[in-house]
Amino acid sequence: MVTKPLTKTNVINVFIADPLSEDGIFPLRQETDLNLNVIIETGLTQEQLISKIEDVDVLLVRSQTKVTREVIQAAKNLKLIGRAGVGVDNIDLTAATEHGIIVVNAPDGNTNSAAEHTIAMMTSLARHIPQAYNALKNGIWDRKSYVGVELKGKTLGVIGFGRIGVEVAYRAKGQRMEILAYDPFLTEERAEKLGVKKATVEEICVAADFITVHTPLLPDTKNLLNKEKFAMMKDGVRIINCARGGIINEDDLYDAIVSGKVAGAALDVFIEEPATDNKLLTLPQVIATPHLGASTVEAQESVAVDVSNDIIKFFKTGTVTNPVNMPSIPKELLAQVEPFFELAEKLGAFLSQVTTEAIKEVNISYAGEVANYDVRPLTSNGLKGLLKKNHGDHVNDVNARYLSERVGIKINEHKTTTAKGFTNLITVEIKTKNEVHSVAGTLLNGLGARIVKVENYVVDVVPNGHLLYVKNTDKPGAIGRVATKLAEKDINIATMQVGRDQIGGTAIMMLTIDNEVTEEDLLYVAQLENIDEVKAITL
Ligand SMILES: NC(=O)c1ccc[n+]([C@@H]2O[C@H](COP(=O)([O-])OP(=O)(O)OC[C@H]3O[C@@H](n4cnc5c(N)ncnc54)[C@H](O)[C@@H]3O)[C@@H](O)[C@H]2O)c1
Numbered sequence: 288m289v290t291k292p293l294t295k296t297n298v299i300n301v302f303i304a305d306p307l308s309e310d311g312i313f314p315l316r317q318e319t320d321l322n323l324n325v326i327i328e329t330g331l332t333q334e335q336l337i338s339k340i341e342d343v344d345v346l347l348v349r350s351q352t353k354v355t356r357e358v359i360q361a362a363k364n365l366k367l368i369g370r371a372g373v374g375v376d377n378i379d380l381t382a383a384t385e386h387g388i389i390v391v392n393a394p395d396g397n398t399n400s401a402a403e404h405t406i407a408m409m410t411s412l413a414r415h416i417p418q419a420y421n422a423l424k425n426g427i428w429d430r431k432s433y434v435g436v437e438l439k440g441k442t443l444g445v446i447g448f449g450r451i452g453v454e455v456a457y458r459a460k461g462q463r464m465e466i467l468a469y470d471p472f473l474t475e476e477r478a479e480k481l482g483v484k485k486a487t488v489e490e491i492c493v494a495a496d497f498i499t500v501h502t503p504l505l506p507d508t509k510n511l512l513n514k515e516k517f518a519m520m521k522d523g524v525r526i527i528n529c530a531r532g533g534i535i536n537e538d539d540l541y542d543a544i545v546s547g548k549v550a551g552a553a554l555d556v557f558i559e560e561p562a563t564d565n566k567l568l569t570l571p572q573v574i575a576t577p578h579l580g581a582s583t584v585e586a587q588e589s590v591a592v593d594v595s596n597d598i599i600k601f602f603k604t605g606t607v608t609n610p611v612n613m614p615s616i617p618k619e620l621l622a623q624v625e626p627f628f629e630l631a632e633k634l635g636a637f638l639s640q641v642t643t644e645a646i647k648e649v650n651i652s653y654a655g656e657v658a659n660y661d662v663r664p665l666t667s668n669g670l671k672g673l674l675k676k677n678h679g680d681h682v683n684d685v686n687a688r689y690l691s692e693r694v695g696i697k698i699n700e701h702k703t704t705t706a707k708g709f710t711n712l713i714t715v716e717i718k719t720k721n722e723v724h725s726v727a728g729t730l731l732n733g734l735g736a737r738i739v740k741v742e743n744y745v746v747d748v749v750p751n752g753h754l755l756y757v758k759n760t761d762k763p764g765a766i767g768r769v770a771t772k773l774a775e776k777d778i779n780i781a782t783m784q785v786g787r788d789q790i791g792g793t794a795i796m797m798l799t800i801d802n803e804v805t806e807e808d809l810l811y812v813a814q815l816e817n818i819d820e821v822k823a824i825t826l
């Protein structure tokens with residue numbers, strides 16, 4: 288599915304750049320099939336990281352280390368970036384994808400901890416617990432200044448209703464709060480099932496007493512809560528951000544607190560971290576923690592275990608469980624789809640050797656059962672096969688689509704249920720300035736992959752080893768002459784398939800041969816009478 292797994296003899300340098308749970312990286316420590324060299328160096332500056340990254344195969348981080356384009360460019364051997372946590376906004380995903388580096392995260396391991404922290408922050412905010420604690424620790428017994436509000440009966444607006452948002456809502460319902468939730472993917476049915484009311488961001492702003500955000504930081508979610516949104520809110524609203532700094536505009540929040548519109552805010556995350564001189568922290572209405580949402584023993588162990596297991600899985604099988612920069616395939620589907628990866632790659636590789644012109648368009652059609660799957664990984668494999676001739680090992684299924692699009696190749700995927708008598712059929716067609724070529728393949732139950740069509744000719748070829756693709760005019764003697772010439776060159780034919788469009792028309796021969804042919808051998812065959820074209824293809 289992804290880059291070729293390394294063999295046991297390769298040393299795999301795993302560089303851990305942020306503090307991870309030692310129990311969590313136990314899978315890496317006890318791994319014996321792979322030759323893992325675990326290096327832990329945390330708290331490095333960008334320059335220090337860049338100076339140490341050249342031979343690193345795997346970089347493991349949390350949110351602190353910024354994996355910038357410069358870091359990625361300096362990492363000549365990097366194959367995988369592991370994020371022990373959810374948010375990947377500290378990783379330049381575009382640069383990683385361009386360089387064919389797979390990024391994995393650990394999306395489930397810290398959900399509970401982040402949700403619990405959010406509830407703790409909301410409760411502390413409602414009851415001024417940090418402020419009261421601080422006063423008392425300073426010898427001040429003040430019961431008047433810290434009169435809080437109850438959560439019971441209040442409306443909590445949850446913006447971003449993914450893993451953490453849902454868990455927060457679930458817990459807040461336990462506090463007998465009413466929940467309004469917004470998420471672009473939230474349906475009425477699901478909202479009803481989860482006992483929350485689906486609302487828009489604006490409706491939440493108007494109606495909520497507490498608002499908590501649980502989206503990733505994306506161009507769409509940056510400044511999601513800003514001056515305009517604060518203006519819509521109830522006087523005395525309370526805001527919680529345990530997701531990412533920047534989802535809430537910090538300047539606007541500051542102004543809204545100073546004006547009295549917002550009664551208080553509980554912040555775990557900031558635009559700039561470490562947030563030691565953030566002006567919001569000067570406000571008594573703001574309570575804060577230094578990005579502690581995922582900082583529990585359980586969450587840290589869990590995310591580190593998940594990401595460690597994915598590293599091992601990647602080097603053993605070439606597949607991962609939690610990819611960020613490529614489509615993920617559910618475990619139960621993987622076994623069914625995996626055999627098609629190789630077939631798609633071989634079809635692409637076949638066509639790359641048929642044409643010498645620049646490819647402008649690729650049409651991949653999936654017919655039969657394979658059309659029921661998420662075919663994007665298959666298309667990536669097809670493109671990988673197409674590009675390998677020119678990009679070698681630099682292309683993999685992480686960057687195949689990017690590299691194709693970068694050179695202007697238009698990619699179209701089609702799905703149909705009818706597979707012309709086959710259970711499954713993948714057809715790849717390429718268009719160049721002057722040519723159109725196509726090849727189709729299938730997986731035969733128990734027999735493996737077969738090329739079943741080349742251009743418009745039906746064939747039955749095992750896509751392995753060395754092939755000769757000959758185009759000729761359908762005249763007596765052509766097949767014999769080709770066979771004789773190859774024999775003269777000591778080239779043994781293993782199988783031969785022929786096809787033609789009509790009697791005396793254009794015909795093809797598909798030969799599997801035991802040895803690789805040279806340019807000279809090709810010319811030798813090409814000059815034969817009625818032979819129009821000869822191509823050597825290695826799959
Ligand atoms: N403070 C911490 O230590 C801590 C810990 C864990 C996670 N987080 C952060 O919490 C956030 C959510 O994590 P998660 O595991 O729930 O992720 P998730 O992917 O399960 O959920 C995110 C949700 O946001 C929704 N979303 C995307 N764009 C949106 C928009 N414009 N408006 C509303 N919703 C939108 C998505 O549809 C998705 O359902 C991430 O940013 C993550 O980094 C912080």
Ligand SMILES: O=C(O)[C@H](O)COP(=O)(O)O
Binds near residue numbers: 371375530581
């Ligand atoms: O996105 C996340 O998983 C959280 O923000 C946790 O980040 P951390 O691993 O740096 O604590």
